[in-house]
Amino acid sequence: MNETDQGSVKPGRPEAIKAVPVRHPGRWAGVAVIAVLAAMLGHAIATNPAINWTVIGDTLTNPTIIHGIWVTLELTALSMLMGVVGGVLLAIMRLSANPVLSATAWVYIWIFRGTPVLVQLVFWNSIGALWPKLSIGIPFGPEFWSENSNTLIPVFTAALLGLGLNEAAYMAEIVRAGIQSVDEGQTEAAHALGMSRAATMRRIVLPQAMRVIIPPTGNETISMLKTTSLVQVIALVELFTAGHDIYARTFQTIPVLIAVSMYYLLMTSILTVGQYYIERHYARGANRTLPPTPIERLARLFRGKPVPPAKSDVVTGAEGGGHV
Amino acid sequence: MSDLIKPQDTAHPMVRSEAVHKSYGLVEVLKGIDLEVKQGEVFCLVGPSGSGKSTFLRCINHLEKVNGGRLYVDGELVGYREKGDRLYELKDREVALKRRDIGMVFQRFNLFPHMTALENVVEAPVQVKKESKSDARERGMQLLERVGLAEKAKSYPAQLSGGQQQRVAIARALAMKPKLMLFDEPTSALDPELVGEVLDVMRGLAEEGMTMIVVTHEMGFAREVGDALVFMDGGVVVESGHPREVLTNPQHERTRAFLSKVL
Ligand SMILES: Nc1ncnc2c1ncn2[C@@H]1O[C@H](COP(=O)(O)OP(=O)(O)OP(=O)(O)O)[C@@H](O)[C@H]1O
Ligand SMILES: [Mg+2]
Numbered sequence: 001m002n003e004t005d006q007g008s009v010k011p012g013r014p015e016a017i018k019a020v021p022v023r024h025p026g027r028w029a030g031v032a033v034i035a036v037l038a039a040m041l042g043h044a045i046a047t048n049p050a051i052n053w054t055v056i057g058d059t060l061t062n063p064t065i066i067h068g069i070w071v072t073l074e075l076t077a078l079s080m081l082m083g084v085v086g087g088v089l090l091a092i093m094r095l096s097a098n099p100v101l102s103a104t105a106w107v108y109i110w111i112f113r114g115t116p117v118l119v120q121l122v123f124w125n126s127i128g129a130l131w132p133k134l135s136i137g138i139p140f141g142p143e144f145w146s147e148n149s150n151t152l153i154p155v156f157t158a159a160l161l162g163l164g165l166n167e168a169a170y171m172a173e174i175v176r177a178g179i180q181s182v183d184e185g186q187t188e189a190a191h192a193l194g195m196s197r198a199a200t201m202r203r204i205v206l207p208q209a210m211r212v213i214i215p216p217t218g219n220e221t222i223s224m225l226k227t228t229s230l231v232q233v234i235a236l237v238e239l240f241t242a243g244h245d246i247y248a249r250t251f252q253t254i255p256v257l258i259a260v261s262m263y264y265l266l267m268t269s270i271l272t273v274g275q276y277y278i279e280r281h282y283a284r285g286a287n288r289t290l291p292p293t294p295i296e297r298l299a300r301l302f303r304g305k306p307v308p309p310a311k312s313d314v315v316t317g318a319e320g321g322g323h324v
Numbered sequence: 325m326s327d328l329i330k331p332q333d334t335a336h337p338m339v340r341s342e343a344v345h346k347s348y349g350l351v352e353v354l355k356g357i358d359l360e361v362k363q364g365e366v367f368c369l370v371g372p373s374g375s376g377k378s379t380f381l382r383c384i385n386h387l388e389k390v391n392g393g394r395l396y397v398d399g400e401l402v403g404y405r406e407k408g409d410r411l412y413e414l415k416d417r418e419v420a421l422k423r424r425d426i427g428m429v430f431q432r433f434n435l436f437p438h439m440t441a442l443e444n445v446v447e448a449p450v451q452v453k454k455e456s457k458s459d460a461r462e463r464g465m466q467l468l469e470r471v472g473l474a475e476k477a478k479s480y481p482a483q484l485s486g487g488q489q490q491r492v493a494i495a496r497a498l499a500m501k502p503k504l505m506l507f508d509e510p511t512s513a514l515d516p517e518l519v520g521e522v523l524d525v526m527r528g529l530a531e532e533g534m535t536m537i538v539v540t541h542e543m544g545f546a547r548e549v550g551d552a553l554v555f556m557d558g559g560v561v562v563e564s565g566h567p568r569e570v571l572t573n574p575q576h577e578r579t580r581a582f583l584s585k586v587l
Contacts, residue, residue, distance in 0.1 A: 185432055185434040186434060186436065189435075190436075191387060191423065192385055193423070193424075193447070193500060194421065194423040194448060194500065195420065195451055196416065196420050197416060203451060204436055208436075208438055282438075285440075285482060286437060286438070286482065
């Protein structure tokens with residue numbers, strides 16, 4: 001656009017456009033309304049004696065709460081790991097030409113997606129009532145090894161089984177959609193080169209499926225972080241249960257919940273940033289140029305990156321910055 | 325004219341097709357294909373859309389299963405083992421082993437978009453043949469150089485033009501050191517000005533004595549480079565012979581009708 005034109009009147013760069021940008025009065029009205037509402041809410045919170053800031057501060061540093069955070073993180077990480085690994089296996093089984101494998105995966109997903117995760121948590125925790133002893137041996141034959149169910153499946157393991165096995169059913173559908181989004185020509189090209197089914201899946205199909213798999217997996221992880229609070233029903237103390245135990249004693253329900261929510265928000269924010277970078281990694285080759293990272297964007301802003309000349313001459317009006 | 329079908333005495337042919345049938349459900353796509361591709365030959369396959377050219381090509385490296393007849397590549401039956409008068413299906417692993425020796429180039433390139441040009445070329449030698457990464461990269465660079473794309477080694481397919489992508493795809497197939505190359509309309513998805521650069525690479529391959537089966541609508545290429553040409557229609561071979569002969573003096577009405585449209 002800025003190239004010198006053969007037939008232009010003046011030699012050199014044509015004069016940059018000077019124009020008054022479109023005004024957005026509606027946006028400013030919106031900002032005003034939101035500012036008033038925010039001020040009202042701020043006032044209501046700051047002057048409400050039920051919101052005891054000292055209690056919030058104390059709760060934030062309470063060792064039980066801190067320990068609860070670790071349990072929440074551990075549960076989230078391990079059950080998502082189970083979910084992703086299990087989901088990939090189930091998705092591959094489901095798409096397999098072998099009818100036994102695909103039917104098995106179908107039934108698994110049917111059961112684990114079709115019943116509440118709360119029920120599954122309680123189920124795994126009470127499995128001792130169903131089979132007091134778990135053993136390895138030949139069915140109806142001799143036993144080689146056996147163990148008391150309650151010893152074998154402590155509360156934490158029961159929580160993991162409940163959350164992880166349930167998650168695998170959801171992840172299976174996400175991974176399946178990802179695999180099916182990859183062009184068939186890719187599999188064909190890999191097979192034509194003599195690659196095995198397994199290598200084709202691992203090297204060619206899954207890396208491309210990742211672009212479709214990651215955004216919903218990010219959602220699942222954030223959702224899992226919060227779902228871990230359900231393990232309260234089997235009396236495992238994670239972040240929410242830790243808070244619950246405190247306000248059950250002190251009756252400071254709202255301040256404790258505010259403190260707990262701050263931690264949940266902090267953790268989900270960190271996960272969101274992580275997701276951004278993973279998505280960027282798997283965008284390799286899909287976009288001609290990778291989008292800049294937020295840090296690069298900031299750096300560009302401060303370096304005063306060469307702005308197109310046409311733009312620098314625009315009369316800067318009401319709009320100033322980027323998106324509000 | 326149809327001397328193609330006569331068996332050769334000296335060496336066995338690279339591909340021999342005897343009454344090959346293929347159907348999808350009730351639709352019969354190949355209705356008995358008989359032909360023979362000699363070693364070192366550039367064999368052109370032409371015919372109208374839907375005549376079964378791609379299907380036949382895909383049968384040769386067993387991307388499709390043949391329903392009837394016999395198909396031999398380099399003297400070995402494709403997809404089956406013959407013992408007595410029984411056929412045994414090959415295992416996936418055995419099929420994959422045979423595909424190593426057959427390169428295939430697709431109309432829509434099918435490069436791996438998450439890998440650079442060089443990674444595309446290196447992938448199969450490393451994964452399939454277990455070549456060392458450094459050897460494979462060295463040879464990969466030579467192949468890219470040969471198709472004139474050494475400076476694009478680090479580019480992703482999305483950053484390359486169609487003609488460049490197809491040349492990378494050829495390099496990728498050559499990296500497995502195939503004894504037979506299959507081309508399925510390699511220039512049909514390209515802008516006219518990019519067709520030449522791909523045909524040049526193919527011409528070079530032909531000069532080096534590579535056995536090639538080329539499905540194409542580029543009659544100029546067929547006439548100039550081809551050693552044999554088969555005209556297919558409706559799942560059968562209608563006419564075959566030397567390209568110059570068939571193209572200038574077609575014997576069948578259907579061949580004449582087709583050629584009048586594409587020439
Ligand atoms: N997977 C499939 N299932 C059912 N029918 C198919 C399948 N693949 C191809 N066919 C049919 O087989 C016939 C031959 O297809 P093929 O792709 O071999 O034709 P072609 O000669 O390569 O045509 P073109 O020049 O358009 O590529 C077509 O009628 C097509 O509809
Ligand atoms: Mg075709």
